[in-house]
Amino acid sequence: MFYGGDYNPEQWPEEIWPEDVRLMQEAGVNLVSVGIFSWSRLEPTEGNFAFDWLDRVLDLLHRGGIDADLATATASPPPWLSHRHPEVLPVLADGVKLWPGSRQHYCPSSPVYRSAAGRLVEALSTHYANHPALKMWHIGNEYGCHVPACWCDVSAEAFRGWLRDRYSSIDGLNEAWGTDFWSQRYSSWEEILPPRRTPTWPNPSQQLDFMRFSSDALLECYEVEREVLKRATPEVPVTTNFMGFFKPLDYWKWAAREDVVSHDSYPDPADERSGMRAAMAGDLMRSLGRGRPWILMEQTTNRVNWRDVNVAKAPGQMRLWSFQAVARGADGVMFFQWRQARAGAEKHHSAMLPHGPVEMSPTWKEAVTLGRELAGLETVCGSRSTAEVAVLFDWESWWALELPSKPSNRVRQMDQVEAHYRALFEANVLVDFAHPGDDLSGYRLLLVPNLYLVGDEAAAAVVRAVESGATLVISFFSGIVDPAEHVRLGGYPQPFRSLLGLDVVDFHPLSDGEDVALQFADGAKGRGEIWSEDIHLSGAEVLATFSGSHLDGRPAVTRHRAGDGTAIYLATQPDPKTMARLLEMACASASIQASADAPDGVEAVRRTGGGKSFLFLLNHREAAVDVPISTAGVNLVDGSSVHPGLVHLGSRGVAVIREGW
Structure with a gap:
């Protein structure tokens, strides 16, 4: 170490x-x-x-x-x-x-x-x-x-020089940049500049x-x-x-x-x-x-x-x-x-x-x-942490999402990622991050907080993973543009319409401070922030609807079977409690379990390797806490023996339990 x-x-x-x-x-x-x-x-x-x-x-x-x-x-x-x-x-x-x-x-x-x-x-x-x-x-x-x-x-x-390597010809660049808009068409490479300060x-x-x-x-x-x-x-x-x-x-x-x-x-x-x-x-x-x-x-x-x-x-x-x-x-x-x-x-x-x-x-x-x-x-040292949940994350999509001139500049990549990640962190479900084009076959649950920009191969990888049995939770304003930042025509979100069993007719961003009520079929209620949408169903079932707005009764959260898997779509950003409930449901659908059953404020993570298992227990609270464990072992922090029952952690205390004698 x-x-x-x-x-x-x-x-x-x-x-x-x-x-x-x-x-x-x-x-x-x-x-x-x-x-x-x-x-x-x-x-x-x-x-x-x-x-x-x-x-x-x-x-x-x-x-x-x-x-x-x-x-x-x-x-x-x-x-x-x-x-x-x-x-x-x-x-x-x-x-x-x-x-x-x-x-x-x-x-x-x-x-x-x-x-x-x-x-x-x-x-x-x-x-x-x-x-x-x-x-x-x-x-x-x-x-x-x-x-x-x-x-x-x-x-x-x-x-x-970088652009010549990428596009080969000036015509190829003009096509990729859509330069007929605002009379920006280039006739030679020498005319091209970095995006300096413009009107x-x-x-x-x-x-x-x-x-x-x-x-x-x-x-x-x-x-x-x-x-x-x-x-x-x-x-x-x-x-x-x-x-x-x-x-x-x-x-x-x-x-x-x-x-x-x-x-x-x-x-x-x-x-x-x-x-x-x-x-x-x-x-x-x-x-x-x-x-x-x-x-x-x-x-x-x-x-x-x-x-x-x-x-x-x-x-x-x-x-x-x-x-x-x-x-x-x-x-x-x-x-x-x-x-x-x-x-x-x-x-x-x-x-x-x-x-x-x-x-x-x-x-x-x-x-x-x-x-x-x-x-x-x-x-x-050398042991690894293995996750069955992946958050799909792409820098190029992040860059494109936060360029100006969008339906709402309040949609921020990291806000969306944190809204999804936090619920699983608090539930002690370990998460990987994966590029959308990766082999996703090792994951049971895929989270897509936002994938505004997506290439054909990456979109196909997501669809393939779901049809092969994974559960997908994907949020609004995803699959909107291709790698050239051109809108994918044919209805939103074009590469995922069949997978999700729906069409987004139009976007309805929420103003600053505005939220919208959510009504679940079982009577539960929640709130949505940042965004809402007018959705037309083409096979998906409704888990929750918008309530009390001009979208009253329209779908807000949907679920659709695709092949051997399930795709859940969020047309708004649910409040934290509602997000936690939805992700708990998704974890159950994907048979995902927490690393340990720990009290609120206690982080539990497991590393394994070489035939050994190490359970980390981390108390983020100022108060001491007792954590239930089911396997005996040794606390490597102080060398003490640990038996099934309760492990005591002091204020911001830690334990690293090598499980098994």
Whole structure:
């Protein structure tokens, strides 16, 4: 089990380094990310490398039994690069240039930046290929966090090249972009620009392609470095840290190019939804890695520095969320950062080692305790969490959905995902995320919170899964456009009409603050928000109708048998209680069971592997709670024996039960 954090020794006098290693040993640290923002130290002037200080750092770490996740240091170019080559600086859609003085100040398409980054990585990988401390390569850092796209002339030329590869001909592009609308038809590639600031809405197909291109451009930066590293050290795994549901980058594409998926998690302690959101991000990371264990690369021990109010984590919350990551598939727990910075923009961001004396710091004591507890989970490493439920999630559909000029701009991808996920999280039903075009045959229940854009193959995969026996719950405004962002003609939702046994005659979005009553056949009532629709049935049965609005008596929730499976359609966003009821019904239809029968506020997740089963119990409540279990075992957190009956969890307490003697 990896345990550690970002280590930035270049920010501190060398005489402090031995103390760092001694305290790392005390805390149980066995892996640190080194050199993430050290380019200006490693290459103080163009082409002149200074690795002597890093040699001493890595030697010291190795002698202390600590491995290095060695960074390529390319996330923040040194001042000399933009001074000598100002053309590397990124430009916004309105023409504003972003200057040095923070980080990520580079155009992703800049050949100058890519060449300089490749040269540095070549030198680093050659120099450290055989260093015994090298455990993993850390490429870049949080790609796209501050500059997810660039609209400069260099990017414009790269965008045109990307479009030539995609469409081959200018006629093909004109067709895909629907350029006869508003007289936008192009006669040559040179006329095409990125979607810069325009008098009103830019062409939506152009915007969508620019989002694809921008994600690909940053991935190309990553690939430049990855290829260098794989030539020099083919056996050393590579990673770059993801940021959960980060909209600008299509992580399905990115994860396929990583050996290990890693994640930066910064839930807000002041938000009661944070535990659910952190779990959801963990499920995404496990899914991006196709079930492989992942690493929680960054989190804070206590506070961040970048919110308007940076609320501290409650006692036990850091430990709770760390174990939550392990429960959902992580084989490593790390922090930003090891030693709290004295200077710079993140000096008020908490760290494992605080500004003050460690003996006075509750944060330090928690970090030491966590390191000791995680060391007892070695037998968990390599095991996996297996889900029979999948939420279909596609970045391209997300991008297209939230482009302007829709029936309602209140339909937001992540709001829809959370509305579906939360009910299953609270019911302790484990969820994977899957791309719509994946092989879905391993899932009994499929959830589609929104799939506004869908290709023919992906639509067919959904239909095939249902007809083969899966239960589907799909929500409104799905299957509306194709990958070119053209409306699918023939009735909404065109690719799923037969599957659902209905036609959507028209959309009736709800205004801000408006909701609509729902009436179920068994007399139950609920409320719908955001959206409503006029539905014509063609085989589906009605589970609930709209009540009291101009759609009074019209279908709101339907069910339709398709082949060996069942498709449930939601024509509105049900209130949380109603959503939970509907998903409970869907789980019953698909024979889905919870990981454990646990009280409200207790998260239960199971990992299995090597003939062993590990039940994680996580109490998100401030009050202590007793959790019923049916299988004896050992609590790996404290080594105690556990017998059938009740397991006691204190406030934000955790247990990891290796089931069976």
